[in-house]
Amino acid sequence: MIDIKQDNDGVTISFDNEKQQKQVRVDMVIGADGIYSTVVKHIFTQTAPAIHSKENIFYGIIDNIDQQTSINSIITAKNTLTQCFGSGGFISYRAGNNGQLMWPAKYPSVTPPSINDDVEWTKMNNQRELNRFLTRFPQSHPIHQCVVATDPQRLLHFGLYYRQHRSDGWHRNRICLLEDSCHATLPYVGQGANMAIEDAISLAMCLEKYNFQMEPAFQEYYRKRFNRTKCVVNMSRYLGLFSHSIKQRVVPWFVKSDMMIKMVEKELYENCPVPIEKKNMVK
Numbered sequence: 154m155i156d157i158k159q160d161n162d163g164v165t166i167s168f169d170n171e172k173q174q175k176q177v178r179v180d181m182v183i184g185a186d187g188i189y190s191t192v193v194k195h196i197f198t199q200t201a202p203a204i205h206s207k208e209n210i211f212y213g214i215i216d217n218i219d220q221q222t223s224i225n226s227i228i229t230a231k232n233t234l235t236q237c238f239g240s241g242g243f244i245s246y247r248a249g250n251n252g253q254l255m256w257p258a259k260y261p262s263v264t265p266p267s268i269n270d271d272v273e274w275t276k277m278n279n280q281r282e283l284n285r286f287l288t289r290f291p292q293s294h295p296i297h298q299c300v301v302a303t304d305p306q307r308l309l310h311f312g313l314y315y316r317q318h319r320s321d322g323w324h325r326n327r328i329c330l331l332e333d334s335c336h337a338t339l340p341y342v343g344q345g346a347n348m349a350i351e352d353a354i355s356l357a358m359c360l361e362k363y364n365f366q367m368e369p370a371f372q373e374y375y376r377k378r379f380n381r382t383k384c385v386v387n388m389s390r391y392l393g394l395f396s397h398s399i400k401q402r403v404v405p406w407f408v409k410s411d412m413m414i415k416m417v418e419k420e421l422y423e424n425c426p427v428p429i430e431k432k433n434m435v436k
């Protein structure tokens with residue numbers, strides 16, 4: 154989607170995928186095009202860019218974890234989340250029950266990773282950054298085993314960004330924003346995609362309530378979703394700051410005390426806009 158224009162009767166969206174160009178005429182547009190949204194730039198001429206949190210992340214996935222005997226079995230046990238704090242990094246190892254291990258490794262950095270049109274250059278730069286990151290950990294640390302076991306194609310490296318909430322609504326006339334395009338969050342409470350689903354349900358309910366009259370429906374959707382999503386964005390932001398800005402010895406204690414997870418649980422369950430079955434996250 155490269156352009157979007159609205160008038161009194163509808164919205165015209167222009168698509169261009171290098172092979173063909175196409176225009177589509179619709180009544181309403183829901184802009185769910187992510188943190189670097191094109192829609193947001195078209196409906197709000199003054200749009201602040203997404204904010205780099207001064208943290209970057211390596212995100213590795215190891216397939217067929219059962220065959221990786223060189224990795225510490227504590228972190229490869231099925232349905233286990235292991236978190237390591239310290240050395241200026243925060244690493245989670247998540248082994249699901251589908252034979253994959255994910256290992257997001259976050260570290261502080263004043264700038265996001267450099268990206269260049271030259272793919273080889275970017276690859277080399279990422280490798281250099283990874284080597285530098287690994288020097289923070291002793292050879293016995295499982296992060297070294299995970300890096301060796303990760304196919305380079307399954308390793309991402311990117312900056313962590315969020316968006317501040319607009320105070321002037323999420324819509325203009327027939328075009329409305331949803332999730333990361335209006336309230337992108339950092340990943341620390343794992344709620345970005347969940348907020349997207351809640352947004353979609355809430356917006357659908359508002360449209361139904363107002364019989365698809367856009368103005369009152371979009372206004373009510375914004376009112377209903379603003380506080381909830383702001384709370385999640387802030388919670389995630391503060392957890393990120395907390396994980397590397399105070400004395401490192403306090404962090405594992407805080408995590409083990411279950412205080413953090415209980416706080417998150419309280420917000421997520423008690424203020425969820427749709428009924429959900431409560432499952433205890435703390436065991």
Ligand SMILES: Cc1cc2nc3c(=O)[nH]c(=O)nc-3n(C[C@H](O)[C@H](O)[C@H](O)COP(=O)(O)OP(=O)(O)OC[C@H]3O[C@@H](n4cnc5c(N)ncnc54)[C@H](O)[C@@H]3O)c2cc1C
Nearest residue numbers: 154185186187188191332333334340343344345346347349
């Ligand atoms: C490291 C990391 C870990 C995360 N972990 C979790 C987690 O554990 N749990 C969780 O709930 N959330 C998590 N999230 C957040 C979650 O991924 C996002 O919040 C969610 O994907 C946002 O959904 P979205 O639909 O708004 O945007 P996106 O998922 O980004 O989708 C936007 C789509 O729009 C398309 N698009 C963009 N521009 C255009 C255009 N001009 N034309 C056509 N198409 C376009 C894109 O290709 C993309 O497919 C994580 C995010 C990160 C970065």
